[in-house]
Amino acid sequence: MTNTPPDRLSVNPASPFYNEALLDRGIGVRFKGIEKNNVEEYCISEGWVRLAVGRGTDRFGNPMAMKVKGPVEVWFKS
Incomplete structure (x- = not known):
């Protein structure tokens, strides 16, 4: 594995950008200076993140989310 996090990553297993090995390793995300x-x-x-909003889910059972633009910093926690 490399020490550079991927450019794009998703926690949804249905997404083409899902990678379980990287998520198990631990990813930290700082958006606009706030972790x-x-x-x-x-x-x-x-330069965007999709954030879970509240406890609601869509009709497929996925958490409701909103896409927000701004500076994104990513690192491996371990």
Whole structure:
């Protein structure tokens, strides 16, 4: 494994950007200078994160999320 996190990663197993090995390793995400722990998906090059909003779910059982743009920093926790 490399020490560089991927440009884009998702926690949804149905997504093409899902990678269980990297998620098990632990990913930290800082968005606009604040560490976030409710990130569903991120993209460093495009500068956005998809954040879970509340406890609601959509009709497929996925958490409701909103896409927010801004500077994204990502690192491995371990």
